Amino acid sequence: MTAPSVLTPLLLTLKVAGLATLAAMVLGVAGGFAFSRRAFFGRDWLDAACAMPLVLPPTVLGYYLIVLMGRRGIIGSWLQDTFGISLVFTWQGAVLASAVVAFPLVYKSARAAFEGVDRNLENAARTLGATEARVFWRISLPLAWRGVLAGGMLAFARAMGEFGATLMIAGNLPGKTQTLSLAVYSAVQAGQDDLANFLVLVVTITCLLLLVATSKLAQPQH
Amino acid sequence: MSIQVDVEKKLFSRSRAFDLKASFASEERMLVLFGPSGSGKTLTLQLMAGLDRPDAGRIVVDGEVLFDSAQGLDLPARSRGLGYVFQDYALFPHLSVAANVGFGLTRSLASWSLSARDKERVHEILEAFGLSGLAQSLPAHLSGGQKQRVALARALIRRPRLLLLDEPFSALDPLLRAQMREEFLKVQARFDLPVVLITHDPADVEAMAQDLVVYDRGRITSILPFKRLRQEGRHAEELLQGLIQATPA
Numbered sequence: 463m464t465a466p467s468v469l470t471p472l473l474l475t476l477k478v479a480g481l482a483t484l485a486a487m488v489l490g491v492a493g494g495f496a497f498s499r500r501a502f503f504g505r506d507w508l509d510a511a512c513a514m515p516l517v518l519p520p521t522v523l524g525y526y527l528i529v530l531m532g533r534r535g536i537i538g539s540w541l542q543d544t545f546g547i548s549l550v551f552t553w554q555g556a557v558l559a560s561a562v563v564a565f566p567l568v569y570k571s572a573r574a575a576f577e578g579v580d581r582n583l584e585n586a587a588r589t590l591g592a593t594e595a596r597v598f599w600r601i602s603l604p605l606a607w608r609g610v611l612a613g614g615m616l617a618f619a620r621a622m623g624e625f626g627a628t629l630m631i632a633g634n635l636p637g638k639t640q641t642l643s644l645a646v647y648s649a650v651q652a653g654q655d656d657l658a659n660f661l662v663l664v665v666t667i668t669c670l671l672l673l674v675a676t677s678k679l680a681q682p683q684h
Numbered sequence: 685m686s687i688q689v690d691v692e693k694k695l696f697s698r699s700r701a702f703d704l705k706a707s708f709a710s711e712e713r714m715l716v717l718f719g720p721s722g723s724g725k726t727l728t729l730q731l732m733a734g735l736d737r738p739d740a741g742r743i744v745v746d747g748e749v750l751f752d753s754a755q756g757l758d759l760p761a762r763s764r765g766l767g768y769v770f771q772d773y774a775l776f777p778h779l780s781v782a783a784n785v786g787f788g789l790t791r792s793l794a795s796w797s798l799s800a801r802d803k804e805r806v807h808e809i810l811e812a813f814g815l816s817g818l819a820q821s822l823p824a825h826l827s828g829g830q831k832q833r834v835a836l837a838r839a840l841i842r843r844p845r846l847l848l849l850d851e852p853f854s855a856l857d858p859l860l861r862a863q864m865r866e867e868f869l870k871v872q873a874r875f876d877l878p879v880v881l882i883t884h885d886p887a888d889v890e891a892m893a894q895d896l897v898v899y900d901r902g903r904i905t906s907i908l909p910f911k912r913l914r915q916e917g918r919h920a921e922e923l924l925q926g927l928i929q930a931t932p933a
Contacts, residue, residue: 580774582770582772582774583774583776583777585730585733585735585761585768585770585774586768586770586774586776587776587787588734588735588760588761588762589733589734589735589761589762589764589766589767589768589839590762590787590788590838590839590842591762591763591788591791591842592762592787592788592791593762593791595793596791596792596793599793600787600793601776604778605777605778
């Protein structure tokens with residue numbers, strides 16, 4: 463067991479999970495807010511679609527991503543032709559896979575948190591001259607913040623553990639796309655039990671800390 | 685001061701449909717909307733404030749048209765220049781008393797910071813309402829009467845042309861109620877402020893009303909020049925008793 467064999471996947475995992483969580487939070491907060499405030503045609507179906515990554519097998523998600531983002535995919539070929547970018551077998555592809563998987567966790571808790579914000583408080587802000595943007599940034603988001611943050615931490619934990627979809631779109635390239643969970647798999651396959659034990663310990667402790675922090679956030683204030 | 689309101693609004697929910705048709709005008713400085721709960725008073729106030737949109741109608745305050753379905757005109761709540769005190773006061777629970785009161789003075793997205801002049805205005809109004817010692821407290825730590833003062837100060841600091849009050853005294857215990865009524869009438873006189881007030885308490889009508897609009901199940905059943913009736917020695921209790929009994933169940 464060498465230091466780089468632990469450190470490289472650990473750092474990559476933190477980078478991938480961090481960026482994926484950021485993307486999931488931006489989209490999850492926007493989606494959660496829109497869905498909690500606006501009724502529109504097909505809302506229930508779109509809501510179910512947003513929650514799909516929670517229940518779909520990661521391999522199915524990975525397959526969707528390949529179909530959409532692969533070199534011959536609808537979005538992938540456009541990215542390739544326009545910017546010369548390909549997400550397949552890159553760490554950016556791993557970010558995308560983790561973000562898709564983590565998104566519903568932020569979306570669900572953000573939506574619930576925004577639904578818990580008293581509409582009268584938003585209305586009071588409006589009668590005090592606030593624009594809709596100011597109502598959101600000064601009233602709705604601060605009051606929903608604990609729920610949003612709890613969702614974000616779950617999303618980070620989930621993104622750290624992403625395996626199936628990441629494997630399908632980004633592969634398992636040591637030093638390039640091999641995150642902790644992939645490294646555990648490879649270590650076990652190669653019979654490197656010491657390495658596997660250590661990696662598993664790192665993942666377990668990190669997730670444990672995140673869950674404790676999340677449940678602290680979810681507790682009511684006062 | 686003049687108010688003209690002529691609004692229609694249908695609401696549908698799973699359990700019931702509600703149909704509001706209300707039309708009244710007043711030149712008085714204290715217009716009271718009286719009626720049982722669920723009769724459409726609060727909805728009328730929200731329509732006036734721009735927090736909900738009438739299906740049809742016209743709302744004019746002091747000659748300025750705030751809403752007119754015929755012209756397709758609908759000023760957003762933030763531009764109507766009306767103050768609103770909510771029944772539960774709707775104080776921002778995450779902001780201090782001072783930040784609540786100062787909220788309407790800035791449009792900034794980025795920070796709470798107010799100009800030195802605006803800070804001075806917050807300070808002055810807190811002093812006027814006897815809230816100076818509570819400037820840094822959170823709303824959760826205030827008594828009912830204090831919360832109401834904060835809600836009033838927060839609305840008044842923007843110098844609204846009209847103040848809308850939704851059941852301002854119903855959340856207070858009866859002893860405090862009479863005292864807060866007195867206090868409010870003094871504030872109204874000092875700020876020289878026209879008011880529309882909602883209540884289901886005849887005592888509020890007796891103590892405050894100049895014009896009186898009586899609601900029942902989404903309709904207005906009578907409009908009374910209460911100031912004149914009071915001068916003629918009539919009382920809210922007997923007037924309203926007659927009106928409510930006259931309404932077929």
